[in-house]
Amino acid sequence: MGDNGGSLYKKREKVHPKKVDGPFRRFKWAVLFLTLGIYYITPWLRWDRGEFSPDQAVLVDLAHRRFYFGPIEIWPQEFYYVAGLLIMAGLGLFLVTTSVGRAWCGYACPQTVWTDLFMVVERWIEGDRNERIRLDKAPMSAGKFAKRTSKHAVWLLIAVLTGGAWVFYFTDAPTLLRELFTGQAPFVAYATIGVLTFTTYSLAGLMREQVCTYMCPWPRIQSAMLDEDSFIVTYKDWRGEPRGSAKSKDAGLGDCVDCMACVNVCPTGIDIRNGPQLECITCALCIDACNDVMDKLGRPLDLIGYSTLNRDKAEAKGEALQPIWKTLLRPRVLIYFAVWSAIGIAMLVVLAGRSRMDIHVAQERNPVYVQLSDGDIRNSYTVKLLNKEARPRQFEVSVSGLQGARLSDPVTGSEPAATVRLDVRPDGVDTYRLQVRAPVASLHAEQTDIRFNAHAVDGEGDAMETTRFSAPASAVAAQ
Ligand code: SF4
Ligand code: SF4
Known part of the structure:
Protein backbone atom coordinates (compact mmCIF):
# COMPACT_ATOMS: atom_id res chain seq x y z
CA MET A 1 0.00 0.00 0.00
CA GLY A 2 2.85 2.35 0.82
CA ASP A 3 3.95 2.87 -2.81
CA ASN A 4 0.44 3.89 -3.80
CA GLY A 5 -0.11 6.40 -1.05
CA GLY A 6 -2.58 4.11 0.69
CA SER A 7 -4.60 3.46 -2.45
CA LEU A 8 -5.42 -0.09 -3.49
CA TYR A 9 -5.19 0.98 -7.13
CA LYS A 10 -1.84 0.48 -8.83
CA LYS A 11 -1.31 2.46 -11.98
CA ARG A 12 -0.18 0.31 -14.87
CA GLU A 13 3.41 0.67 -15.93
CA LYS A 14 3.44 0.00 -19.66
CA VAL A 15 5.62 -2.95 -20.62
CA HIS A 16 7.77 -2.73 -23.77
CA PRO A 17 9.11 -6.25 -24.29
CA LYS A 18 12.30 -6.44 -26.33
CA LYS A 19 12.79 -8.84 -29.21
CA VAL A 20 14.74 -11.94 -28.27
CA ASP A 21 15.92 -15.06 -30.03
CA GLY A 22 16.79 -18.48 -28.66
CA PRO A 23 15.48 -22.02 -28.35
CA PHE A 24 12.51 -21.11 -26.16
CA ARG A 25 11.51 -18.20 -28.37
CA ARG A 26 11.67 -20.49 -31.42
CA PHE A 27 9.61 -23.11 -29.62
CA LYS A 28 7.05 -20.42 -28.80
CA TRP A 29 6.92 -19.44 -32.48
CA ALA A 30 6.28 -23.07 -33.39
CA VAL A 31 3.44 -23.33 -30.84
CA LEU A 32 2.01 -20.01 -32.04
CA PHE A 33 1.94 -21.09 -35.70
CA LEU A 34 0.54 -24.50 -34.77
CA THR A 35 -2.26 -23.25 -32.51
CA LEU A 36 -3.27 -20.35 -34.76
CA GLY A 37 -3.10 -22.67 -37.78
CA ILE A 38 -5.38 -25.20 -36.07
CA TYR A 39 -7.80 -22.46 -35.01
CA TYR A 40 -8.12 -20.74 -38.38
CA ILE A 41 -7.93 -23.80 -40.67
CA THR A 42 -10.05 -26.37 -38.81
CA PRO A 43 -13.50 -25.05 -39.90
CA TRP A 44 -12.41 -25.41 -43.53
CA LEU A 45 -11.50 -29.09 -43.27
CA ARG A 46 -14.05 -31.44 -44.80
CA TRP A 47 -15.14 -34.94 -43.76
CA ASP A 48 -17.37 -37.04 -45.99
CA ARG A 49 -20.26 -38.42 -43.91
CA GLY A 50 -22.51 -39.28 -46.81
CA GLU A 51 -25.34 -37.30 -48.36
CA PHE A 52 -27.43 -36.95 -45.19
CA SER A 53 -24.92 -35.29 -42.85
CA PRO A 54 -22.78 -32.14 -43.06
CA ASP A 55 -19.28 -32.56 -44.46
CA GLN A 56 -17.52 -30.12 -42.11
CA ALA A 57 -14.88 -32.04 -40.13
CA VAL A 58 -15.47 -30.14 -36.87
CA LEU A 59 -18.92 -28.67 -36.44
CA VAL A 60 -21.06 -27.66 -33.49
CA ASP A 61 -24.43 -27.88 -35.23
CA LEU A 62 -26.64 -25.99 -32.77
CA ALA A 63 -29.67 -26.01 -35.09
CA HIS A 64 -29.76 -29.82 -35.18
CA ARG A 65 -28.18 -30.27 -31.75
CA ARG A 66 -25.20 -32.31 -32.94
CA PHE A 67 -21.45 -32.11 -32.44
CA TYR A 68 -19.35 -33.52 -35.26
CA PHE A 69 -15.67 -34.28 -34.81
CA GLY A 70 -14.34 -36.22 -37.81
CA PRO A 71 -15.95 -39.65 -37.71
CA ILE A 72 -17.45 -39.00 -34.26
CA GLU A 73 -20.95 -37.60 -33.94
CA ILE A 74 -22.24 -36.62 -30.50
CA TRP A 75 -25.98 -36.36 -29.86
CA PRO A 76 -27.42 -34.17 -27.07
CA GLN A 77 -28.07 -37.21 -24.86
CA GLU A 78 -24.40 -38.14 -25.25
CA PHE A 79 -23.19 -34.80 -23.96
CA TYR A 80 -21.36 -36.61 -21.19
CA TYR A 81 -18.55 -37.18 -23.76
CA VAL A 82 -18.05 -33.42 -23.94
CA ALA A 83 -18.17 -33.25 -20.13
CA GLY A 84 -15.55 -36.06 -20.08
CA LEU A 85 -13.34 -34.10 -22.47
CA LEU A 86 -13.61 -31.00 -20.27
CA ILE A 87 -12.69 -33.04 -17.19
CA MET A 88 -9.71 -34.44 -19.10
CA ALA A 89 -8.66 -30.94 -20.15
CA GLY A 90 -8.86 -29.77 -16.51
CA LEU A 91 -6.89 -32.76 -15.23
CA GLY A 92 -4.41 -32.33 -18.10
CA LEU A 93 -3.83 -28.77 -16.92
CA PHE A 94 -3.24 -30.06 -13.37
CA LEU A 95 -0.81 -32.65 -14.74
CA VAL A 96 1.17 -30.15 -16.82
CA THR A 97 1.27 -27.54 -14.04
CA THR A 98 2.44 -30.05 -11.43
CA SER A 99 5.33 -31.20 -13.59
CA VAL A 100 6.39 -28.17 -15.66
CA GLY A 101 4.69 -25.22 -13.97
CA ARG A 102 2.67 -22.73 -15.99
CA ALA A 103 3.62 -24.17 -19.39
CA TRP A 104 0.04 -23.63 -20.53
CA CYS A 105 0.26 -19.92 -19.68
CA GLY A 106 3.67 -19.48 -21.25
CA TYR A 107 3.08 -21.24 -24.54
CA ALA A 108 -0.45 -22.29 -25.43
CA CYS A 109 -3.00 -20.07 -23.64
CA PRO A 110 -4.97 -18.04 -26.23
CA GLN A 111 -4.17 -14.87 -24.26
CA THR A 112 -0.45 -15.59 -24.65
CA VAL A 113 -0.69 -16.64 -28.30
CA TRP A 114 -2.74 -13.65 -29.45
CA THR A 115 -0.72 -11.20 -27.34
CA ASP A 116 2.44 -12.57 -28.97
CA LEU A 117 0.86 -12.08 -32.38
CA PHE A 118 -0.18 -8.53 -31.54
CA MET A 119 3.36 -7.78 -30.28
CA VAL A 120 4.83 -8.97 -33.57
CA VAL A 121 2.59 -6.48 -35.38
CA GLU A 122 3.56 -3.75 -32.93
CA ARG A 123 7.28 -4.43 -33.34
CA TRP A 124 6.91 -4.60 -37.09
CA ILE A 125 5.20 -1.19 -37.29
CA GLU A 126 6.66 0.75 -34.35
CA GLY A 127 10.05 -0.91 -33.95
CA ASP A 128 11.71 -2.72 -31.05
CA ARG A 129 11.62 -1.76 -27.36
CA ASN A 130 13.74 1.43 -27.42
CA GLU A 131 12.00 2.81 -30.52
CA ARG A 132 8.61 2.15 -28.97
CA ILE A 133 9.58 3.85 -25.72
CA ARG A 134 10.79 6.87 -27.71
CA LEU A 135 7.60 6.86 -29.77
CA ASP A 136 5.47 6.77 -26.61
CA LYS A 137 7.28 9.81 -25.22
CA ALA A 138 7.29 11.75 -28.51
CA PRO A 139 4.58 14.36 -29.13
CA MET A 140 1.93 13.49 -31.68
CA SER A 141 3.15 13.95 -35.23
CA ALA A 142 2.09 12.75 -38.67
CA GLY A 143 4.59 9.88 -38.43
CA LYS A 144 3.44 8.82 -34.95
CA PHE A 145 -0.19 9.10 -35.99
CA ALA A 146 0.42 6.96 -39.08
CA LYS A 147 2.21 4.28 -37.05
CA ARG A 148 -0.42 4.19 -34.34
CA THR A 149 -3.28 4.07 -36.86
CA SER A 150 -1.63 1.30 -38.87
CA LYS A 151 -0.96 -0.75 -35.73
CA HIS A 152 -4.52 -0.51 -34.47
CA ALA A 153 -5.90 -1.21 -37.94
CA VAL A 154 -3.89 -4.44 -38.23
CA TRP A 155 -4.86 -5.41 -34.67
CA LEU A 156 -8.51 -4.86 -35.53
CA LEU A 157 -8.15 -6.92 -38.69
CA ILE A 158 -6.67 -9.83 -36.69
CA ALA A 159 -9.43 -9.43 -34.10
CA VAL A 160 -12.13 -9.55 -36.78
CA LEU A 161 -10.54 -12.65 -38.32
CA THR A 162 -10.44 -14.25 -34.85
CA GLY A 163 -14.14 -13.66 -34.30
CA GLY A 164 -14.83 -14.67 -37.88
CA ALA A 165 -13.04 -17.99 -37.50
CA TRP A 166 -15.00 -18.77 -34.32
CA VAL A 167 -18.45 -18.53 -35.93
CA PHE A 168 -17.35 -20.89 -38.72
CA TYR A 169 -17.28 -23.70 -36.15
CA PHE A 170 -21.08 -23.43 -35.77
CA THR A 171 -22.31 -23.73 -39.32
CA ASP A 172 -21.06 -24.66 -42.77
CA ALA A 173 -18.03 -22.36 -43.15
CA PRO A 174 -18.11 -21.67 -46.93
CA THR A 175 -21.86 -20.95 -46.82
CA LEU A 176 -21.53 -18.64 -43.82
CA LEU A 177 -18.60 -16.79 -45.40
CA ARG A 178 -20.74 -16.07 -48.47
CA GLU A 179 -23.66 -14.99 -46.29
CA LEU A 180 -21.45 -12.74 -44.17
CA PHE A 181 -20.27 -10.84 -47.23
CA THR A 182 -23.72 -10.60 -48.79
CA GLY A 183 -25.35 -9.47 -45.54
CA GLN A 184 -27.50 -12.61 -45.34
CA ALA A 185 -25.88 -14.21 -42.28
CA PRO A 186 -27.94 -14.44 -39.09
CA PHE A 187 -27.67 -11.48 -36.74
CA VAL A 188 -26.13 -13.71 -34.04
CA ALA A 189 -23.14 -14.37 -36.35
CA TYR A 190 -22.43 -10.65 -36.77
CA ALA A 191 -22.98 -10.06 -33.03
CA THR A 192 -20.57 -12.89 -32.09
CA ILE A 193 -17.91 -11.57 -34.45
CA GLY A 194 -18.42 -8.11 -32.96
CA VAL A 195 -18.03 -9.33 -29.36
CA LEU A 196 -14.97 -11.46 -30.17
CA THR A 197 -13.39 -8.64 -32.16
CA PHE A 198 -13.77 -6.37 -29.16
CA THR A 199 -12.45 -8.92 -26.64
CA THR A 200 -9.49 -9.98 -28.81
CA TYR A 201 -8.52 -6.39 -29.55
CA SER A 202 -8.79 -5.23 -25.95
CA LEU A 203 -7.38 -8.34 -24.19
CA ALA A 204 -4.44 -9.02 -26.53
CA GLY A 205 -3.80 -5.48 -27.76
CA LEU A 206 -4.55 -3.17 -24.85
CA MET A 207 -4.67 -5.14 -21.60
CA ARG A 208 -2.07 -7.85 -22.24
CA GLU A 209 -0.21 -8.87 -19.05
CA GLN A 210 -2.95 -7.32 -16.89
CA VAL A 211 -5.27 -10.14 -17.98
CA CYS A 212 -2.82 -12.71 -16.57
CA THR A 213 -2.04 -10.73 -13.44
CA TYR A 214 -5.48 -9.47 -12.42
CA MET A 215 -8.25 -11.17 -14.39
CA CYS A 216 -7.25 -14.80 -14.79
CA PRO A 217 -7.85 -17.08 -11.77
CA TRP A 218 -5.29 -19.62 -12.96
CA PRO A 219 -2.21 -18.02 -11.32
CA ARG A 220 -3.97 -18.33 -7.95
CA ILE A 221 -5.15 -21.90 -8.54
CA GLN A 222 -1.78 -23.07 -9.76
CA SER A 223 -0.09 -22.24 -6.47
CA ALA A 224 -2.04 -25.15 -4.96
CA MET A 225 -0.62 -27.47 -7.62
CA LEU A 226 3.01 -26.47 -7.63
CA ASP A 227 5.37 -28.09 -5.18
CA GLU A 228 9.10 -28.00 -4.61
CA ASP A 229 9.63 -30.51 -7.41
CA SER A 230 7.69 -28.61 -10.09
CA PHE A 231 9.80 -27.15 -12.88
CA GLN A 322 18.72 -36.69 -9.56
CA PRO A 323 17.89 -37.44 -13.21
CA ILE A 324 15.23 -35.13 -14.68
CA TRP A 325 12.92 -38.06 -15.48
CA LYS A 326 12.85 -38.98 -11.78
CA THR A 327 11.76 -35.47 -10.87
CA LEU A 328 9.17 -35.45 -13.63
CA LEU A 329 7.74 -38.89 -12.90
CA ARG A 330 7.14 -38.49 -9.18
CA PRO A 331 4.08 -40.13 -7.53
CA ARG A 332 1.85 -37.04 -7.66
CA VAL A 333 2.42 -36.65 -11.40
CA LEU A 334 1.89 -40.37 -11.99
CA ILE A 335 -1.41 -40.30 -10.05
CA TYR A 336 -2.68 -37.37 -12.16
CA PHE A 337 -1.54 -39.19 -15.28
CA ALA A 338 -3.22 -42.45 -14.22
CA VAL A 339 -6.55 -40.72 -13.51
CA TRP A 340 -6.32 -38.73 -16.75
CA SER A 341 -5.52 -41.88 -18.77
CA ALA A 342 -8.25 -43.90 -17.06
CA ILE A 343 -10.89 -41.32 -18.02
CA GLY A 344 -9.53 -41.21 -21.56
CA ILE A 345 -9.54 -45.00 -21.94
CA ALA A 346 -13.04 -45.29 -20.41
CA MET A 347 -14.33 -42.69 -22.87
CA LEU A 348 -12.73 -44.48 -25.81
CA VAL A 349 -14.22 -47.83 -24.73
CA VAL A 350 -17.70 -46.33 -24.30
CA LEU A 351 -17.36 -44.45 -27.59
CA ALA A 352 -16.30 -47.58 -29.48
CA GLY A 353 -19.11 -49.67 -28.01
CA ARG A 354 -21.95 -47.14 -28.09
CA SER A 355 -25.12 -48.03 -29.90
CA ARG A 356 -25.94 -46.18 -33.11
CA MET A 357 -29.67 -46.61 -32.51
CA ASP A 358 -32.17 -46.26 -29.71
CA ILE A 359 -35.84 -46.75 -28.87
CA HIS A 360 -38.12 -44.82 -26.52
CA VAL A 361 -41.64 -46.00 -25.75
CA ALA A 362 -44.52 -44.22 -24.01
CA GLN A 363 -47.81 -45.95 -23.25
CA GLU A 364 -50.85 -43.96 -24.33
CA ARG A 365 -53.23 -43.12 -21.50
CA ASN A 366 -56.42 -42.27 -23.27
CA PRO A 367 -57.66 -44.94 -23.32
CA VAL A 368 -55.13 -47.12 -21.50
CA TYR A 369 -56.61 -50.30 -22.99
CA VAL A 370 -59.34 -51.46 -25.32
CA GLN A 371 -61.08 -54.83 -25.18
CA LEU A 372 -61.62 -56.07 -28.72
CA SER A 373 -64.63 -58.04 -29.97
CA ASP A 374 -62.58 -61.29 -29.94
CA GLY A 375 -61.69 -60.69 -26.26
CA ASP A 376 -58.06 -59.63 -26.85
CA ILE A 377 -56.80 -56.59 -24.95
CA ARG A 378 -55.10 -53.84 -26.93
CA ASN A 379 -52.78 -51.08 -25.70
CA SER A 380 -51.34 -48.26 -27.82
CA TYR A 381 -47.82 -46.82 -27.60
CA THR A 382 -45.89 -43.89 -29.00
CA VAL A 383 -42.59 -45.35 -30.16
CA LYS A 384 -39.62 -43.14 -31.03
CA LEU A 385 -36.86 -44.75 -33.05
CA LEU A 386 -33.47 -43.03 -33.21
CA ASN A 387 -31.11 -43.68 -36.08
CA LYS A 388 -27.68 -42.21 -35.39
CA GLU A 389 -26.21 -43.33 -38.71
CA ALA A 390 -26.04 -41.00 -41.69
CA ARG A 391 -28.07 -43.39 -43.88
CA PRO A 392 -31.67 -44.54 -43.87
CA ARG A 393 -32.21 -47.75 -41.91
CA GLN A 394 -34.95 -50.19 -41.09
CA PHE A 395 -35.59 -51.46 -37.56
CA GLU A 396 -37.50 -54.62 -36.71
CA VAL A 397 -39.59 -54.05 -33.60
CA SER A 398 -40.98 -56.84 -31.43
CA VAL A 399 -42.48 -57.21 -27.97
CA SER A 400 -41.46 -59.75 -25.31
CA GLY A 401 -42.75 -60.60 -21.86
CA LEU A 402 -46.31 -61.29 -22.90
CA GLN A 403 -47.36 -64.63 -24.37
CA GLY A 404 -48.98 -64.28 -27.79
CA ALA A 405 -48.54 -60.49 -28.02
CA ARG A 406 -48.74 -59.09 -31.56
CA LEU A 407 -47.92 -55.69 -32.97
CA SER A 408 -49.58 -53.60 -35.60
CA ASP A 409 -49.09 -50.19 -37.12
CA PRO A 410 -52.52 -48.54 -37.45
CA VAL A 411 -51.20 -45.88 -39.84
CA THR A 412 -50.15 -48.42 -42.46
CA GLY A 413 -52.93 -50.76 -41.39
CA SER A 414 -50.51 -53.66 -41.02
CA GLU A 415 -51.89 -56.98 -39.84
CA PRO A 416 -51.00 -57.84 -36.21
CA ALA A 417 -47.75 -59.80 -36.28
CA ALA A 418 -44.88 -60.81 -33.99
CA THR A 419 -42.67 -58.10 -35.54
CA VAL A 420 -43.08 -54.94 -37.58
CA ARG A 421 -40.43 -53.37 -39.79
CA LEU A 422 -40.18 -49.60 -39.63
CA ASP A 423 -38.12 -47.16 -41.69
CA VAL A 424 -36.08 -44.57 -39.84
CA ARG A 425 -34.61 -41.50 -41.50
CA PRO A 426 -30.84 -40.98 -41.50
CA ASP A 427 -29.38 -39.17 -38.51
CA GLY A 428 -32.79 -38.54 -37.01
CA VAL A 429 -35.77 -39.70 -35.00
CA ASP A 430 -39.01 -41.12 -36.40
CA THR A 431 -42.12 -41.49 -34.27
CA TYR A 432 -44.68 -44.29 -34.76
CA ARG A 433 -47.89 -45.19 -33.03
CA LEU A 434 -47.92 -48.94 -32.47
CA GLN A 435 -50.63 -51.13 -31.03
CA VAL A 436 -49.98 -54.27 -29.02
CA ARG A 437 -52.72 -56.82 -28.62
CA ALA A 438 -52.57 -59.82 -26.32
CA PRO A 439 -54.95 -62.73 -25.70
CA VAL A 440 -56.72 -62.29 -22.40
CA ALA A 441 -55.55 -65.76 -21.33
CA SER A 442 -51.96 -64.49 -21.15
CA LEU A 443 -52.81 -61.71 -18.69
CA HIS A 444 -52.41 -62.46 -14.99
CA ALA A 445 -52.35 -58.92 -13.59
CA GLU A 446 -53.75 -55.50 -14.40
CA GLN A 447 -50.20 -54.33 -15.16
CA THR A 448 -47.64 -56.52 -16.93
CA ASP A 449 -44.07 -55.45 -17.68
CA ILE A 450 -43.28 -55.86 -21.34
CA ARG A 451 -40.23 -55.07 -23.40
CA PHE A 452 -40.04 -53.39 -26.78
CA ASN A 453 -37.07 -54.71 -28.75
CA ALA A 454 -35.65 -52.91 -31.78
CA HIS A 455 -33.21 -54.77 -34.00
CA ALA A 456 -31.44 -53.08 -36.92
CA VAL A 457 -32.20 -55.04 -40.08
CA ASP A 458 -28.63 -54.37 -41.28
CA GLY A 459 -27.50 -56.29 -38.17
CA GLU A 460 -25.66 -53.27 -36.71
CA GLY A 461 -27.34 -52.69 -33.39
CA ASP A 462 -30.09 -53.50 -30.94
CA ALA A 463 -32.00 -51.42 -28.44
CA MET A 464 -34.83 -52.05 -26.00
CA GLU A 465 -37.11 -50.32 -23.56
CA THR A 466 -39.37 -51.67 -20.84
CA THR A 467 -42.90 -50.40 -20.43
CA ARG A 468 -46.27 -51.69 -19.16
CA PHE A 469 -49.26 -53.42 -20.67
CA SER A 470 -52.55 -52.66 -18.93
CA ALA A 471 -55.65 -54.80 -18.76
CA PRO A 472 -59.07 -54.29 -17.12
CA ALA A 473 -59.49 -55.88 -13.68
CA SER A 474 -62.63 -57.68 -14.89
CA ALA A 475 -60.74 -59.46 -17.67
CA VAL A 476 -57.93 -60.52 -15.31
CA ALA A 477 -60.42 -61.71 -12.64
CA ALA A 478 -62.22 -63.86 -15.16
CA GLN A 479 -59.08 -65.98 -15.69
S1 SF4 B 1 20.47 -9.07 -15.56
FE1 SF4 B 1 19.29 -10.85 -16.17
S2 SF4 B 1 20.00 -11.29 -18.22
FE2 SF4 B 1 21.50 -9.92 -17.34
S3 SF4 B 1 22.96 -11.31 -16.48
FE3 SF4 B 1 21.59 -10.81 -14.83
S4 SF4 B 1 20.09 -12.49 -14.89
FE4 SF4 B 1 21.18 -12.54 -16.83
S1 SF4 C 1 7.16 -14.13 -17.61
FE1 SF4 C 1 8.53 -15.26 -16.29
S2 SF4 C 1 9.56 -16.67 -17.68
FE2 SF4 C 1 8.63 -15.09 -18.96
S3 SF4 C 1 10.27 -13.60 -19.23
FE3 SF4 C 1 9.05 -12.94 -17.48
S4 SF4 C 1 10.08 -13.78 -15.73
FE4 SF4 C 1 10.86 -14.87 -17.51
Missing part, protein backbone atom coordinates in the same frame (compact mmCIF):
# COMPACT_ATOMS: atom_id res chain seq x y z
CA ILE A 232 9.58 -23.37 -13.01
CA VAL A 233 11.74 -20.61 -14.45
CA THR A 234 14.31 -19.89 -11.74
CA TYR A 235 17.12 -17.44 -11.26
CA LYS A 236 20.12 -19.05 -9.56
CA ASP A 237 20.79 -16.30 -7.07
CA TRP A 238 23.50 -18.37 -5.37
CA ARG A 239 25.41 -18.12 -8.64
CA GLY A 240 24.35 -14.68 -9.84
CA GLU A 241 24.69 -12.62 -6.65
CA PRO A 242 26.16 -10.28 -5.79
CA ARG A 243 25.49 -8.88 -9.22
CA GLY A 244 27.69 -6.28 -10.84
CA SER A 245 28.98 -4.90 -14.07
CA ALA A 246 30.90 -7.20 -16.41
CA LYS A 247 33.63 -4.57 -16.52
CA SER A 248 34.10 -4.64 -12.75
CA LYS A 249 37.39 -6.04 -11.49
CA ASP A 250 35.73 -7.19 -8.24
CA ALA A 251 36.50 -10.90 -7.99
CA GLY A 252 33.72 -11.42 -5.45
CA LEU A 253 30.90 -10.70 -7.90
CA GLY A 254 28.48 -13.35 -9.13
CA ASP A 255 27.65 -14.15 -12.74
CA CYS A 256 24.78 -11.66 -13.12
CA VAL A 257 26.11 -8.56 -14.83
CA ASP A 258 22.93 -6.62 -14.14
CA CYS A 259 22.40 -5.99 -17.85
CA MET A 260 18.60 -6.09 -17.46
CA ALA A 261 18.26 -8.21 -20.60
CA CYS A 262 16.01 -10.67 -18.73
CA VAL A 263 13.75 -7.85 -17.51
CA ASN A 264 13.61 -6.11 -20.89
CA VAL A 265 12.31 -9.16 -22.75
CA CYS A 266 9.75 -10.13 -20.11
CA PRO A 267 6.21 -9.77 -21.47
CA THR A 268 4.87 -9.20 -17.95
CA GLY A 269 7.60 -6.70 -17.05
CA ILE A 270 8.89 -8.48 -13.95
CA ASP A 271 12.41 -9.15 -12.70
CA ILE A 272 12.82 -12.90 -12.27
CA ARG A 273 15.83 -12.23 -10.05
CA ASN A 274 13.35 -11.30 -7.30
CA GLY A 275 12.31 -14.96 -7.08
CA PRO A 276 9.19 -16.87 -8.24
CA GLN A 277 6.31 -14.45 -8.78
CA LEU A 278 2.61 -14.72 -9.54
CA GLU A 279 3.08 -12.59 -12.66
CA CYS A 280 5.57 -15.02 -14.21
CA ILE A 281 3.83 -16.96 -16.97
CA THR A 282 6.88 -19.22 -17.46
CA CYS A 283 7.41 -18.16 -21.05
CA ALA A 284 11.19 -18.73 -20.62
CA LEU A 285 12.13 -15.71 -22.75
CA CYS A 286 14.35 -14.48 -19.92
CA ILE A 287 16.26 -17.77 -20.19
CA ASP A 288 16.98 -17.06 -23.86
CA ALA A 289 17.99 -13.47 -23.07
CA CYS A 290 20.29 -14.39 -20.21
CA ASN A 291 21.86 -17.34 -22.01
CA ASP A 292 22.70 -14.99 -24.86
CA VAL A 293 24.50 -12.71 -22.40
CA MET A 294 26.29 -15.59 -20.66
CA ASP A 295 27.35 -17.00 -24.02
CA LYS A 296 28.85 -13.66 -25.09
CA LEU A 297 30.68 -13.36 -21.76
CA GLY A 298 31.94 -16.95 -21.95
CA ARG A 299 30.22 -17.87 -18.67
CA PRO A 300 28.23 -21.07 -18.00
CA LEU A 301 24.68 -20.97 -19.36
CA ASP A 302 21.43 -21.28 -17.40
CA LEU A 303 21.96 -18.61 -14.77
CA ILE A 304 18.23 -18.38 -15.38
CA GLY A 305 16.81 -21.77 -16.30
CA TYR A 306 14.07 -24.31 -15.84
CA SER A 307 14.59 -25.91 -12.46
CA THR A 308 12.73 -26.98 -9.35
CA LEU A 309 13.20 -25.46 -5.92
CA ASN A 310 14.70 -28.73 -4.65
CA ARG A 311 17.05 -29.11 -7.62
CA ASP A 312 18.11 -25.48 -7.22
CA LYS A 313 18.89 -26.02 -3.53
CA ALA A 314 20.86 -29.18 -4.31
CA GLU A 315 22.75 -27.45 -7.12
CA ALA A 316 23.60 -24.54 -4.81
CA LYS A 317 25.10 -26.98 -2.31
CA GLY A 318 27.04 -28.75 -5.06
CA GLU A 319 25.11 -31.98 -4.49
CA ALA A 320 24.49 -34.50 -7.28
CA LEU A 321 21.18 -33.88 -9.04
